[in-house]
Amino acid sequence: MTPDLECQSLTKRFGETLAVDEVSFDVARGSFFSILGPSGCGKTTIMRMIAGFLEPTSGDILIRGKSVLDTPPNKRPVNMVFQHLALFPMMNIADNIGYGLRRAGMGKADIARKVEEALDRIGLPGIGHRKVDELSGGQKQRVAIARCMVLEPDVLLLDEPLGALDLKLRERMKVELKSLQAAFDTTFVYITHDQSEALVMSDRIAVMNEGRFEQVGTGQDLYYRPSTAFVAGFVGxxxxxxxxxxxxxxxxxxxxxxxxxxxxxxxxxxxxxxxxxxxxxxxxxxxxxxxxxxxxxxxxxxxxxxxxxxxxxxxxxxxxxxxxxxxxxxxxxxxxxxxxxxxxxxxxxxxxxxxxxxxxxxxxx
Missing domain, CATH: 2.40.50.100 (RNA polymerase II/Efflux pump adaptor protein, barrel-sandwich hybrid domain)
Structure with missing residues (x-):
C-alpha cells in the first residue's frame, strides 16, 4: 500500500544554516508517527514544509504517492493542530468544529451532521452549544482535533499539542490522543521533545538531532536497541x-x-x-x-x-x-x-x- 506520507531527501537552508539535512522517511496509512528531538533540531521545520508553510530547499514531499510541492497550504490534504489551539472564543463548540466546512461551502444540514458525528467520536456528545471557555484543557484539545478531522485530511500534523497542558492532564491526553487516532483511522504525524509522549503513543518514532534523523524505529527499538550514543542518552x-x-x-x-x-x-x-x-x-x-x-x-x-x-x-x-x-x-x-x-x-x-x-x-x- 502506498504510504500516506513520503519525504524524500528533504533539505531546508536558512541562509548559511542547514536546518534539515537530507531527511527521508515514510509514514504508513493509518499509523501514528512521531518526530522526537530537542529544541532547534529541525522537527518543526519539517512539519511546516509538509504543511506547505515553508518551501524545501531540495527534496520532495508526497502524500498518497502524489507530490505536493506545487500545492498551496490550503489545498493540501493535510491539517495541523498547534500547541496553542487557536479555537475561536466568540464561537460555540459546534461553530468552531464546523468552521472549515462552512469555508468549503458545505450546506448547514450536512455541517450539523458531521459536527455531531465528530463530537461523538471525541467523546463529547451534545456540547455543541457550549462556549470554548466552559471547557477543560483536555476538552479543548479534543475539540481542536475534531475541527481538523471533520475536513477528512489524509494526514494530521500535530505540533507539540500537549505542551501547554499541566502534567496530570498531559499524561491522560497521551492515551486519549492515541484513542482518537484509532477512532478517526487517520495518519498522525506528531512532533515533540518529550520522549514519554513519543514512546506511549507512536507506532514508529524518528529521533532527530541537528537536522538529521539518528534512528527510526518502534519505541522498543529506540529504548532497548539504540543505534547511536545520542539515541541511547536522549531516550529514557x-x-x-x-x-x-x-x-x-x-x-x-x-x-x-x-x-x-x-x-x-x-x-x-x-x-x-x-x-x-x-x-x-x-x-x-x-x-x-x-x-x-x-x-x-x-x-x-x-x-x-x-x-x-x-x-x-x-x-x-x-x-x-x-x-x-x-x-x-x-x-x-x-x-x-x-x-x-x-x-x-x-x-x-x-x-x-x-x-x-x-x-x-x-x-x-
Missing amino acids: DTNRWFGRIERVEGDMLEMRTESGMTLRGERHGRALSTGDRAEIFVRPEAIRIAHSAEELEHFDNRISGRVTSLLFNGADSRILVDAAGSDEVAVNLPQSGEFAGLARGAPVHIGWSGAQGNCFASPEA
Missing part, C-alpha cells in the same frame, strides 16, 4: 560512563572508565579497538541490587557502594548509589519493596549483565 533515563577500551571480544567490550572502574558492554555502531575512547549506557532498571556480593556473582559488572539518596515515586522509585567512591549510579527499586528499609549511607552491592550495557564510540574520540 540511563547511567553513562566515559572511558577507554581495554579489551575486545567480538561485540563484547571491556572499558576502563575515567573514574577507574572496569565495565563490560556490547558494541553498538562502528567497530572499536583497544585504546579507543568510548562510552557505555546502562538503564537503571537493568541494574540489580543486593546486600551481599555473592548474590551477584553471575553478573559481568559488579560494584560495591553506599546509598546516597532514596527517591520514592511509587512504581518509579529508585536509589542512587555512590559506586566505588567515585560514580553515582541510579538503580530502580524492585516493586517488592525488599529494599524499602534502606537508609542513606547503607552499604549495598549492584550488578548487571554486559549485554545490558550499550557501548558506543565516544563523540570525543
